[in-house]
Amino acid sequence: MIRIVDYGVGNIQAFMTMFKRLGLPAERARTPEDLADAQRLILPGVGAFDHAMTLLNQSGMREPLTAMVLDRKVPLLGVCVGMQMLASGSDEGMLPGLNWVPGRVKAFATTAESSKLPMPHMGWNDLELRTNDRLFSDFERDPRFYFLHSYYFEATDRQHVAATATYGLKFDCVVARDHIYGVQCHPEKSHHFGAQLLKNFGEI
Template sequence: MIRIVDYGVGNIQAFLTMFKRLGLEASRARAAHDLEGATRLVLPGVGAFDHAMTLLNQSGMRPRLEEMVMAQRVPVIGICVGMQMLAGGSDEGVLPGLNWVPGRVKAFATTPASQALPMPHMGWNDLRVRPGNKLFTDFEPEPRFYFLHSYYFDAQDKADVAATAEYGLDFDCIVSKGHIHGVQCHPEKSHHFGAQLLKNFAEL
């Protein structure tokens, strides 16, 4: 069973609809007891980093999520701000992140290569996928995904980077560290590319 963590931000219904179209059983989790029985976890997120972290911390689900992901090794995928929350922290705020994938979230606006570009980074962009990652099984070269963000994940260990995209600089847009995955793009808005990625995640 796929559980989508509903802590107050993120388009939960869009993911439920996409998983239903894929023929995959999924439900939302609003409390710790709703997480029981999960074989896959989806951590969505939109908006500001500190706001999302505050809501997750207040939800009562974080301790159980930590146990499931870090001790029981239940596969998880963070999406958009949900990916950024996997880092140790963000330049957008002051709160610590989950630190499940070591790294720091940085602003495009403070990066010389991209600071003159329109913000946010919005629209379709090609991904440069590193070979061998199972999230990209049955994908064509350089798949296109939809983005909407002003901050990007900078992985501490580049071996954790599964794909990059270019917006002034090559930035880490998908990370995979064992059973922990994060995608900066929006698979729920990325048509067949997004559907295939979520299907692959469910089948890992």
């Protein structure tokens, strides 16, 4: 069972629809009890970093989620702000992140390469794959994904960077640390490329 963590932010229904099309069993998780049967976990997120972290902390699911991911090694995919929450923290806010993939979230507006570009970074962009991770099995060359964000993840360990994209500067858009994954793009909105990524994650 794939459980999509529903803590108050994120387009849960879009993931549910995509997994239904793929024939993969997926349900929401609104309580710690809902997480119990999870074999895969999706951590979505939209909006501001601190708001998302606050809602997760208040949901009652952070502690059991941590136990499942770190102790039981249940694969997890963080999406958009859900990816950013995997970092130690964000320049967008003051709260600490989960720190499951060491790194920091930074603003495009503070970099010379991207500060004069329209914000947010919105639309389709190519991924430059850096690894042969199972997340990218059966991918076409130069996959394109939909993005909507003003902040980006900068991984501390470059071995955790699975793919990059370019918006003024080249930024880390997919991270992978063992069974923990994060994608800055929106696979649930990225048509067949997104469907392939979610299918691969469901089969990891």
